[in-house]
Amino acid sequence: MDAAQLTGTGTGQVDLRLPEALLALFPGAPRRLHLGAGSVRELIAELDRRWPGMSDRLTDSRPAIRKHINVFVDGERAGLDTPLDAGASVTILLAISGG
Amino acid sequence: MGEQVSVLIGTRKGVFIARSDAGRSAWQIDGPHCEAWPINHVIADDTGTLFAGGGNEWFGPAVWRSTDGGRSWNHFSAGLTYGEGGTPIKAVWSLARRGKTLYAGVEPAGLFRSEDEGETWSHVEGLQRHPSRPTWVPGAGGMILHSIVLHPDDPTQIWVAISAAGVFHTTDGGETWAARNSGTRCDFLPEGQQYPETGQCVHCLVMAPGRSNRLYQQNHCGMYRSDDGGVSWQSIEKGLPSTFGFPAAVHPRDPERLYLVPLNGAMEGRFVPDGRAAVWSTGDAGSSWHGNRAGLPQENAFFGVLRQAMATDCLEPAGVYFGTSSGELYASADEGTNWISIAAHLPVIHSVETWTPRS
Numbered sequence: 001m002d003a004a005q006l007t008g009t010g011t012g013q014v015d016l017r018l019p020e021a022l023l024a025l026f027p028g029a030p031r032r033l034h035l036g037a038g039s040v041r042e043l044i045a046e047l048d049r050r051w052p053g054m055s056d057r058l059t060d061s062r063p064a065i066r067k068h069i070n071v072f073v074d075g076e077r078a079g080l081d082t083p084l085d086a087g088a089s090v091t092i093l094l095a096i097s098g099g
Numbered sequence: 100m101g102e103q104v105s106v107l108i109g110t111r112k113g114v115f116i117a118r119s120d121a122g123r124s125a126w127q128i129d130g131p132h133c134e135a136w137p138i139n140h141v142i143a144d145d146t147g148t149l150f151a152g153g154g155n156e157w158f159g160p161a162v163w164r165s166t167d168g169g170r171s172w173n174h175f176s177a178g179l180t181y182g183e184g185g186t187p188i189k190a191v192w193s194l195a196r197r198g199k200t201l202y203a204g205v206e207p208a209g210l211f212r213s214e215d216e217g218e219t220w221s222h223v224e225g226l227q228r229h230p231s232r233p234t235w236v237p238g239a240g241g242m243i244l245h246s247i248v249l250h251p252d253d254p255t256q257i258w259v260a261i262s263a264a265g266v267f268h269t270t271d272g273g274e275t276w277a278a279r280n281s282g283t284r285c286d287f288l289p290e291g292q293q294y295p296e297t298g299q300c301v302h303c304l305v306m307a308p309g310r311s312n313r314l315y316q317q318n319h320c321g322m323y324r325s326d327d328g329g330v331s332w333q334s335i336e337k338g339l340p341s342t343f344g345f346p347a348a349v350h351p352r353d354p355e356r357l358y359l360v361p362l363n364g365a366m367e368g369r370f371v372p373d374g375r376a377a378v379w380s381t382g383d384a385g386s387s388w389h390g391n392r393a394g395l396p397q398e399n400a401f402f403g404v405l406r407q408a409m410a411t412d413c414l415e416p417a418g419v420y421f422g423t424s425s426g427e428l429y430a431s432a433d434e435g436t437n438w439i440s441i442a443a444h445l446p447v448i449h450s451v452e453t454w455t456p457r458s
Contacts, residue, residue, distance in 0.1 A: 024134055025158065025174060056176045057158040060187035068157045097156040 012036045014043065014088040021094055026051040040071055041080040043090065058092065068097040102455065104412045106420050107149065108428060109138035109450035114151050116169050117441050123418050123432035126441045133163045133172050139192045140407055143454035150217055152203055154190025162191055162203060162217045178220035179211055195247035197254060204244030208235060208261045210273065223273040231264065231278065231297040238262035238300050245406055246304035250311055258314065258329060260304035265297045266316065266329050279329030286320040303347045303406045307354035315357050317347040319365060324385050335385025340372045346409035351417050355384045358419055358435055360404040370401045378421065380435050394438035395429065407450035414455060422448025
């Protein structure tokens with residue numbers, strides 16, 4: 001991991017891992033980064049600020065995390081309102097789908 | 100370099116582009132583009148900018164754009180939404196461009212407009228206010244707005260086709276819409292109720308070149324022509340092997356000439372009839388039909404052709420192209436008489452369009 005990618009917005013930084021398929025849609029986005037967010041919703045908003053359009057790829061208008069996207073916080077399945085503690089490990093994964 | 104033609108192919112797993120010179124006998128294919136997303140429609144504007152609309156099971160709907168002939172693509176979806184709390188949009192199904200305005204039809208059925216090359220979108224809300232809106236139901240392909248027909252001269256006029264809601268027309272840029280289904284049949288409704296104002300399962304809607312009042316549609320239940328902008332429709336299915344099919348493609352210059360691929364029926368597998376492929380053409384606006392078979396498989400052909408998977412080019416003589424549900428792409432360089440296979444092992448082909456650079 002590039003140390004330059006370990007930058008955040010202040011307190012409440014979490015350790016985030018993004019799926020490879022998402023990175024292919026946003027050239028320059030790192031596989032792993034640290035950023036500050038108090039909830040999954042805030043985390044996705046911060047991702048969208050850095051890479052415009054990324055929120056649309058992860059959430060829909062219900063509003064909710066897309067049906068075949070899974071967000072895990074410290075190993076537990078999370079929703080948009082799931083709070084994030086400082087140092088939390090957040091992993092965004094693709095569910096089984098397709099054909 | 101002489102004239103060239105590109106065939107833009109939207110598939111279940113990405114965009115492919117077939118390119119040839121004007122002879123159209125030797126083709127080179129590149130792809131898959133757009134990260135192998137399911138792509139329902141690919142178009143090019145006059146400058147050669149490519150737009151591809153689709154939707155991914157994981158990442159949702161988007162319009163992709165390439166300004167370098169397909170070598171690189173960006174994706175956009177800002178504004179492609181019915182708003183917070185609204186039903187999520189599953190995919191983009193159809194694209195059309197007039198001047199600087201790009202239109203997108205989506206699932207569930209709705210129309211969106213972009214004035215910035217597809218980067219941001221606004222909802223054409225008037226269509227949702229049509230009184231029939233609560234009665235719209237999905238067909239087998241979903242509740243999709245799959246055909247967008249733009250008037251060539253009048254920017255306020257648009258026709259759209261929705262499965263299964265029917266054809267609608269606006270003359271005020273999308274604020275208000277009128278149903279345009281009079282004379283089209285719903286065999287799936289009880290006797291005496293088969294000609295409703297809306298609810299038709301229209302499969303494809305196209306406009307004749309040079310005659311903006313002439314529309315053709317392939318319907319779930321028959322083939323039709325309108326000579327008054329869709330106010331009334333006449334059946335032109337007599338002489339065809341089936342009333343069922345998906346695509347329709349007009350000749351680039353002759354408003355009397357149309358191409359169809361009838362299938363064996365809605366409940367019979369939706370294959371080309373008898374396992375023998377044919378593109379049916381008319382040169383008299385549907386009064387008579389001819390099955391064109393030369394070069395097409397005439398035994399054990401059990402494929403279908405989806406609603407957006409046939410197109411013509413603007414060369415002389417006109418080229419005709421169609422892609423199959425089993426990933427084959429066929430081309431005719433002589434107005435549909437003789438056919439060759441361009442590709443045989445692509446993913447399911449959703450759409451075929453063409454682009455020819457203007458010299």
